[in-house]
Amino acid sequence: MNPADPARALELLSRSPVFRGASPADLQPLAALGTFRTLRRGEVLFRAGDALDTLFLVSSGSVRVYRVVRGGTRELTLHVEGPRQLVAGVGVLGGSDPAPAHAVALQTPTEVLCLPAAAVREQVFGTPALAAAVIAALARRQAELLARLEGLVFSELGERLAAYLLEHAADDPHALPTNSDLAALLGTVPELVSRKLGEFYRLGLIQLERRRVRVLDRPELERLAGRTGGEGRASDPR
Known part of the structure; x- marks a missing residue:
């Protein structure tokens, strides 16, 4: 982990589509808790079944989220998250369910902002403007995922x-x-x-x-x- 940098974390959060519309005052408590982590290509962020106790926001590079299918012989990419995108945001914000998929860095270096999931949920659910922005962004992300799965099938x-x-x-x-x-x-x-x-x-x-x-x-x-x-x-x- 890299040392905390609240100013850089706040800038990243403010520019992320998922937090668009939230004020700096709403985001500052989250920025103060964030730390940056740098990964190499292929390095695992989390695996399916892991506890999702951290919310990851990509700062640079990209992260691939995928499922292993056909008895472990094939990988199905669900989505690739680039700069300013959340990784597994629905799972983290939805509660305590384990990770439904694997996530690995696609590039060297890939940097992510790491935020404690419980603190994020508390801040989001206690701030109406922030909650509205997050709900709208996650709904868009779900629609994109469904469109991708439809494309893979048909x-x-x-x-x-x-x-x-x-x-x-x-x-x-x-x-x-x-x-x-x-x-x-x-x-x-x-x-x-x-x-x-x-x-x-x-x-x-x-x-x-x-x-x-x-x-x-x-x-x-x-x-x-x-x-x-x-x-x-x-x-x-x-």
């Missing part, structure tokens, strides 16, 4: 990969995660991710060099990301 790999590439196209060229991490994000296996990336490359949809990718044919990727059938230029193994 869309094909080509559609999911195209959507991922378009989502990150503003940062072109951007570094791709490893095929294993990307497969976990997309709900598939590394071999199919590698095959689909190669197919997109051969079709001229993307430029790919040393894990850095650039979108070349946005209209075709948008078509792939928005379609519901399986036909088209790029075949779609799951």
